[in-house]
Every structure is written in structure tokens, then in C-alpha cells.
Amino acid sequence: MSGSDYRINHQIRAREVRLIVEEPGPKGPVSENIGIVPLSDAMTMAQERGMDLVEVAPDANPPVCKVMDFGKFQYEQKRKEKRAKKNQVKIEVKEIQLKPKTDDYHLGISLKRARKWLEEGKKVKVRLRFRGREITHAYIGRERLEGVKEELSDVSVVEQMPNMEGRDMLMVLAPIADSK
Structure with a gap:
């Protein structure tokens, strides 16, 4: 009351x-x-x-x-x-946006930023945006997100597996809890 x-x-x-x-x-x-x-x-x-x-x-x-x-x-x-x-814990969700044709250099920059956020204890939403006819090759996007998941597996766990939302494929990564 x-x-x-x-x-x-x-x-x-x-x-x-x-x-x-x-x-x-x-x-x-x-x-x-x-x-x-x-x-x-x-x-x-x-x-x-x-x-x-x-x-x-x-x-x-x-x-x-x-x-x-x-x-x-x-x-x-x-x-x-x-x-x-x-005293409430505020969990912040950061986001990186990729495309199926994102080159390795830009992917590396995005992954470095995502790794930093995960180490700070923030969640990271990875959004893979399809444009035009790219959506017919959703398997390429899934492979790209699997690569991101593997690259960040040492600092994160998958909270939400890759799934389609409109023209975007989303995956949410959460930081690994410290075992102290």
C-alpha cells in the first residue's frame, strides 16, 4: 500500500x-x-x-x-x-546489427564490441537483417549467427536461439554468471 x-x-x-x-x-x-x-x-x-x-x-x-x-x-x-x-539490478540489453553479407572485418569489430558488453555483464541482442531477396536464403543468416555464437561462447550463453521476426533473425546472448 x-x-x-x-x-x-x-x-x-x-x-x-x-x-x-x-x-x-x-x-x-x-x-x-x-x-x-x-x-x-x-x-x-x-x-x-x-x-x-x-x-x-x-x-x-x-x-x-x-x-x-x-x-x-x-x-x-x-x-x-x-x-x-x-537496490534493484538493472540488466541492460545492447544490440549489434549484421547483414548476411557483412564482411569479416566489420563482423570482427561488432564481435569485439559484443564481447566487451558481455564482460561488463550486459546482454547482447544480435540482429541479422535481411533485405530484398536475401530472406529466401535464411540458412545463410542462421550459419552467420552460429558463427557469432561460437566466437563468443567463452563469455556468453545463448538465452534465445536464432529465430525470425519479420525480416530480421534475432539471437540473444547473456553473460556467463561468475561462479564465485
Whole structure:
């Protein structure tokens, strides 16, 4: 649940709630379970402390409400989300484009670039583009991609075998995971 999904104060519709009061302690907030109380008593308790009554578990019977500073709670939730997003691993997919008639020199340059990306931990999509009547000789493209696969076999594994997509033949190579 994001910060806007919680019902607070007068938005809570239940007659009775299970009340939890959050008190500041020496090592962070300490939660105390008060028990099941009428909503009006819970609202009064929250107002006396200058805090908000927040419905944290609306599906429970009765709903669980917490007396806390809602602004601070929202801020902490956003910080947690940002931290989780920052720690996610982003896998980048790079692409090299070839043609069935790509000469060996240009193929070597493309393979050197692909090898560098694979060593950096990025995936590489190899796109072999057919033009005009070249598509009738798809076996030439398949042989070309097999050669690329063999050339990069020491730093990669095939994640997606060569297959046709329109006028292109695609193959995806993933870096070999380090066995540490």
C-alpha cells in the first residue's frame, strides 16, 4: 500500500477497531497493543497525542488502526520504496546489427564490441537483417549467427536461439554468471 491508500482519522468507517499506539522509545518507536476499542475512543486518543489514527489493516476483523504521525509514516514509506528501487539490478540489453553479407572485418569489430558488453555483464541482442531477396536464403543468416555464437561462447550463453521476426533473425546472448 502506498501512502494515499490508507484511511486516516475521519475516513475510517468501522465502529470498533483494534488499536495500536506507537510511542517514541530510546531505540525507535515502540508499539503497544491497546485492544479492541470504539472508533470514537481511538480518535480521541489520537487527538490527545496530536497524532493521526491510521487504518493499517482494513481487511482484519475488526480493522487494525495505529496512532502515529501520518506525515512521518508517508515519508518513511517513500524512502523505503526509493531504497528498494535503487537496490534493484538493472540488466541492460545492447544490440549489434549484421547483414548476411557483412564482411569479416566489420563482423570482427561488432564481435569485439559484443564481447566487451558481455564482460561488463550486459546482454547482447544480435540482429541479422535481411533485405530484398536475401530472406529466401535464411540458412545463410542462421550459419552467420552460429558463427557469432561460437566466437563468443567463452563469455556468453545463448538465452534465445536464432529465430525470425519479420525480416530480421534475432539471437540473444547473456553473460556467463561468475561462479564465485
